[in-house]
Amino acid sequence: MSVHAAQKRISAPDIRARKGGEPIVSLTSYHAHTAAIADKYVDFLLVGDSLGMVMHGFETTLPVPLELMIMHGRAVTRGARRALVVVDMPFGSYEESPAQAFRNAARVIKETECGAIKIEGGARMAETIQFLSQRGIPVMAHIGLTPQSINVFGGFKTQGRERAQWEAIENDARAVTEAGAFSVVLEAVAEPLAAKITKSIDIPTIGIGASAACDGQILVMEDMLGLSPKVARFVKEFGKVGQAIEGAIKLYADDVRTRKFPGAENTYEMKD
Ligand code: KIV
Secondary structure (H helix, E strand, O other): OOHHHHOOOOOHHHHHOOOOOOOEEEEEOOOHHHHHHHOOOOOEEEEOOOHHHHOOOOOOOOOOOHHHHHHHHHHHHHHOOOOEEEEEOOOOOOOOOHHHHHHHHHHHHHHHOOOEEEEEEOHHHHHHHHHHHOOOOOEEEEEEOOHHHHHHHOOOOOEOOOHHHHHHHHHHHHHHHHHOOOEEEEEOEOHHHHHHHHHHOOOOEEEEOOOOOOOEEEEOHHHHHOOOOOOOOOOOOOOOHHHHHHHHHHHHHHHHHOOOOOOOOOOOOOOO
């Protein structure tokens, strides 16, 4: 048995079973080394298509190709041994039909060895969620503000501030639950609605900008580390990694310029 297989990984059913229990901790991850660090503390890591904006400088998530998700997905499953790894299906890779979604999601699972995929959309994606779930692909749904529909929403805005918006979002939550999703991300959903949905469905809700009423939370790792140049108001920055990187690069540049650099007596052996 490989060392890999010896450690039990958290599965989609394990996350599903956490409904109403201890809060589920999750972060996005795009990179093997940070995945290995986060793995000790989180229940799942999401290889979010936000990597297009965070890692590759796109303005939105729309240009992200499936191949990029697979490449980063592989890095994260190599770095993390314990957490469930969920890979986002990018825009254009699943909306056309359940068959298209299955073909691409199966490729993601085979090539990354992740344990689940995530798709955006509520009632309109219910048929696809059912199709995938019945064919061995655990699906995390994503409702409320769905960034792949940014051109329809017209911007990043809180969903469900007006009572008139509630029914559609509640219907989405019910539809993805009935279709077999093992959990659902609620993004930018107003607190009273997030609380109502969390009470009314029997799969865990994972909030991002949707209050502590949810069963778990997710943040973009770079945002909570203090590495993103701009973050939404709801984001708490738990570190100042951007400043730490700049400070270290400045010290390095000073060392190079003042010729304070290790000599030939230093070898390529690794430090302890
Ligand atoms: O792509 C992403 O990072 C996401 C999270 C914001 C939930 O979908």
